[in-house]
Amino acid sequence: MSGKKRIIFHVDMDHFFTAVEEREHPEFKGKPVVVGADPKEGKGRGVVSTCNYEAREFGVESGMPISRAWKLCPEAIYQPVNYELYAKASSEIMGILRRYADKFEQWGIDEAFLDITLRVDDYDEAEILAHEIKREILKNEKLTCSIGIGPNKLVAKIASDFQKPDGLTVVKEENAEKFLAPLPVRKLLWVGRKTEQKLKGMGIKTIGDLANYDATVLAETFGVMGTQLYLMAHGMDRSEVEERGEVKSISRELTFEEDTADFEIVFDILDKLSREVHRDVAKQNLCFKTVTVKVRYENFETHTHGKTLPFATDRLQYLQKIARKLVQDWLRPDRKTRLVGVRVSNFVSAEKQKKLT
Numbered sequence: 001m002s003g004k005k006r007i008i009f010h011v012d013m014d015h016f017f018t019a020v021e022e023r024e025h026p027e028f029k030g031k032p033v034v035v036g037a038d039p040k041e042g043k044g045r046g047v048v049s050t051c052n053y054e055a056r057e058f059g060v061e062s063g064m065p066i067s068r069a070w071k072l073c074p075e076a077i078y079q080p081v082n083y084e085l086y087a088k089a090s091s092e093i094m095g096i097l098r099r100y101a102d103k104f105e106q107w108g109i110d111e112a113f114l115d116i117t118l119r120v121d122d123y124d125e126a127e128i129l130a131h132e133i134k135r136e137i138l139k140n141e142k143l144t145c146s147i148g149i150g151p152n153k154l155v156a157k158i159a160s161d162f163q164k165p166d167g168l169t170v171v172k173e174e175n176a177e178k179f180l181a182p183l184p185v186r187k188l189l190w191v192g193r194k195t196e197q198k199l200k201g202m203g204i205k206t207i208g209d210l211a212n213y214d215a216t217v218l219a220e221t222f223g224v225m226g227t228q229l230y231l232m233a234h235g236m237d238r239s240e241v242e243e244r245g246e247v248k249s250i251s252r253e254l255t256f257e258e259d260t261a262d263f264e265i266v267f268d269i270l271d272k273l274s275r276e277v278h279r280d281v282a283k284q285n286l287c288f289k290t291v292t293v294k295v296r297y298e299n300f301e302t303h304t305h306g307k308t309l310p311f312a313t314d315r316l317q318y319l320q321k322i323a324r325k326l327v328q329d330w331l332r333p334d335r336k337t338r339l340v341g342v343r344v345s346n347f348v349s350a351e352k353q354k355k356l357t
Contacts, residue, residue, distance in 0.1 A: 005117075007126050008149070009126075009133075010156035011160065013143060015053065016109065016110035018035050019144070023089075023143060031054060032052065032058060032073050032076035038080065039070040039078050045066070045258075055069075059072045060076070066078075101114035102116060123149065123170055127168070133147065134166075146161070146164045147160055147169075149168075150176065153237055153239055155237070181207055181211065184205065210230065250280045250343065251344070252276045252277050261337070266327065266340055270327055273341065274319045286314065287347065287348050288312060288344035289313075289345075291319060292326075292343040293306075294339070294340065294343070295337060296337070296338045297335045298338050305330060307322055312348045
């Protein structure tokens with residue numbers, strides 16, 4: 001392994017939520033499908049979680065308000081988010097991917113990095129392996145994915161997005177800078193809207209512009225991140241593919257269809273969200289010590305408040321009682337509530353907790 005150049009895959013499922021819905025409902029095929037909040041004929045609250053390519057042709061995008069999606073494409077099929085269904089499909093897919101990797105790192109529900117350096121001798125063999133993965137996922141799960149192959153995680157991730165859907169893009173180390181140069185700077189990992197706007201203000205629009213910029217000025221402007229941006233623009237990324245740690249938190253939140261000043265409605269929803277969180281906690285055989293609630297007012301002002309218990313517990317009644325108490329301290333009769341959420345964290349395994357108690 002000493003001195004052997006890395007070969008990394010980034011596997012990204014195509015429009016995952018809607019693809020699973022199409023698999024379950026063959027009659028949806030070829031029609032615009034949107035997964036997210038109930039649009040209620042253009043008056044719904046909440047956002048689009050995912051949409052398929054047919055919906056995107058109408059201008060619908062992930063994260064868009066569901067009311068806007070309805071205006072753009074009222075004829076789309078609107079489906080509620082079915083996390084249990086998507087999580088089951090994700091689990092099967094990740095199981096397939098793990099078998100092909102020396103090192104594996106899942107990113108979210110529908111994408112993963114695979115270090116396959118020891119599995120292949122060169123990029124030609126890597127491409128054959130990628131086709132094999134795509135075939136197995138399609139055969140077993142009836143879903144397509146796009147795969148990017150590169151010398152590191154950064155290049156592989158950008159490559160996987162290059163020929164969607166059902167794409168396969170290979171970028172060798174010697175071609176990485178040339179591949180990245182014409183792409184918008186927003187394509188780089190960690191470059192959000194604010195950073196993009198700041199870079200544009202400096203005349204930097206493409207990754208190539210960034211690669212040719214004075215590294216010293218970037219470091220002065222962005223600190224350590226400036227140096228990182230410069231290296232990334234040159235296709236450099238040393239981060240390892242590594243298994244993510246244990247679950248850090250489990251949460252649920254809900255945006256009300258109409259802003260409400262009715263405390264009982266808020267409490268009822270909070271109890272329901274607590275039950276959903278508790279169900280996930282129980283599935284993973286965990287106990288929690290910290291409970292946090294989130295409250296957003298009608299003017300979008302948002303507050304989060306938490307409480308850490310002196311002991312770990314898995315009891316639903318504790319969760320609901322603490323969540324209600326935390327929210328009660330922040331509900332105001334002169335302000336309507338737009339959103340409420342609950343999160344648990346600071347976990348220990350239920351097995352360990354039983355031994356302690």
